[in-house]
Amino acid sequence: MFQDTMTRKPFSPAHDLFRDQVRRFVETEILPYHDDWDEQGVVSREVWKKAGAAGMLCPTVPEAYGGSGADYLFSVVVIEEMARVGATGPGFSIHSEMAAPYLESFGSDDQKEYWLPRLVRGEAISGLALTEPGAGSDLRRMTTSAKKTNSGYVLNGQKVFISNGQLGDVFFVAAKTKNEYATDSVSLFLVEAETPGFKRGRNLKKIGAKAQDTSELFFDNVEVPHENLVGEEEGKGFFQLMHGLARERLTIAVSSLAKSEGAFRETLAYAAERELFHKKLTDFQNTQFKLAEVQTELTVGRCLVDRLLEDYLNNDLSADTAAAAKLWTTEMQGRTVDTCLQLFGGWGYMWEYPIARAYAEARVERVAGGSSEVMKSIICKSLFKKMDIKADFS
Ligand SMILES: Cc1cc2nc3c(=O)[nH]c(=O)nc-3n(C[C@H](O)[C@H](O)[C@H](O)COP(=O)(O)OP(=O)(O)OC[C@H]3O[C@@H](n4cnc5c(N)ncnc54)[C@H](O)[C@@H]3O)c2cc1C
Structure with a gap:
């Protein structure tokens, strides 16, 4: 096999050891269940918790927030070991590499202290909600709005194709704080799935990655406190x-x-x-x-x-x-x-x-x-x- 014959310079023995552990995890905790998950259109919550315990979620999160403070190559090991055997069901890389990093880079101390340990342990599952039925490549066309109130914001709108949409406990949601087709019109918000007015729509049927829960999300007067804005100022979403x-x-x-x-x-x-x-x-x-x-x-x-x-x-x-x-x-x-x-x-x-x-x-x-x-x-x-x-x- 190719990887075995070419030296992979960036990787150390510590990465190789972790790769062995992840490979065993994928063989025992993911592959035997994958066909069932394909049928169900979603993976189990259990596998997220087990992956958290095995250090496979958000490996780069600093130790102060419950992570292992590892370098990005440890993330790469997880991504590769799942990809090489077609384990596309668990949306670990969306959670670890595409959602949680917004918190790491822009979250307040309170947000990080509350969410990061939960994301690392797999107790909370995260997703990134940008795309809308009328806005994908051209995100400035999004219409989900976030209107400021005395205590925070009220979100209204709809998202589509959101990975981890059925299992997600918290979503980074892009919404317009200014009704304009402009790059400074969008802000990111943390929205918990339990918030009144938040609703999951269909788990969409796809031609592949069938165990991955790719969903619609709806926001009907969803009130979030000011602290749920990601970053210190509005309009920094882009x-x-x-x-x-x-x-x-x-x-x-x-x-x-x-x-x-x-x-x-x-x-x-x-x-x-x-x-x-x-x-x-x-x-x-x-x-x-x-x-x-x-x-x-x-x-x-x-x-x-x-x-x-x-x-x-x-x-x-x-x-x-x-x-x-x-x-x-x-x-x-x-x-x-x-x-x-x-x-x-x-x-x-x-x-x-x-x-x-x-x-x-x-x-x-x-x-x-x-x-x-x-x-x-x-x-x-x-x-x-x-x-x-x-x-x-x-
Ligand atoms: C399985 C799956 C999972 C996804 N997960 C997520 C998720 O977790 N979160 C999320 O927010 N989104 C997610 N998406 C959405 C994904 O990012 C969008 O589908 C993608 O950005 C394209 O947007 P669109 O589907 O609206 O297509 P459109 O933007 O409508 O594109 C239509 C066509 O126009 C082309 N086009 C775009 N720009 C140009 C240009 N400048 N010049 C010429 N042609 C152009 C496109 O390439 C495409 O061929 C997911 C999608 C899928 C299918």
Whole structure:
């Protein structure tokens, strides 16, 4: 397997030890239950608590807030070990890498003291609620509003496609504190699922990642105290979202590459066994060339991702480079998983085969977390800015 033959420079023996523990956890606490979760459209709360106890949730949260204060590579280990075997049900990475970091970076001491230990232990599950039926890539179009009152804010509106939507106990919700199509019109709020007026909608049926509870959320006069504003001032939502994007997109790149590697491993095993025309599938030159092409893509991906992990750890990963990594790895995942599925013939189309799931699950990566087109626009904007070229990107 590729990872075993190429030294992964950023990782130390401590990371390797943690990887062994996480791999065992995934094998014993996740995989045996995953088919049932796929049927139910949601994973158990139990697995979150167990993952918390195993140190797999929010590993980078400082010890002062109940975390292990580990570096981001410990998060990477969790993401990779789940991705390589297609364990897409538990939304750990949304919780640990895309929601909780807003609290770490912008939360008040009270918010951190209350929420972070609960998030680390898996006693509270978090989600990030940005997208609305009429606003995804163009978030300035969002209509969920947060009107100021004497004691806080009243939220009204609707969100859609929210990961951890059925299980979530607390959501980072983007809402407009100013009714304008402007970057300073949005603020982030912590909204607890128990707050009156908060309602979960449908757990949406998807073509892949079926155990992941991707849901609608509704806000009907939801009153939150002033302390639930994330950050000290209103109107900083976009700035806060931008701040977290490099990590979020690197996380997707890490996951996409590991999913591609997992699909490739399955394919190698299948091709080495499958017989046709009195030969093994691997005896055909076409198969050998396809496998070589995929292996080459994975090698390029591994060099890219591991280099950017080092940059991120050195505080040197720019938003446009992270966007390029997300763009390339997710497109590569689509190409390679498609090539792999072809080698399975008709069996590749059957849900009982992991490659069929990998194929369906690969499709979302080019859309969620910022689509490929949005990544291209970020990359181009940054390129033109560096070269002082004026262009209309609206
Ligand atoms: C499984 C899943 C989980 C998700 N989880 C979450 C979550 O936890 N929280 C959350 O807030 N959201 C979540 N999302 C939403 C996701 O981030 C959005 O779907 C995504 O940002 C795209 O928005 P949209 O669906 O409204 O598509 P639109 O924005 O309507 O895009 C339509 C098309 O226009 C293209 N486009 C966009 N901008 C440009 C441009 N500048 N030039 C040319 N074409 C462009 C897009 O690429 C796409 O092809 C999730 C989505 C899915 C499918």
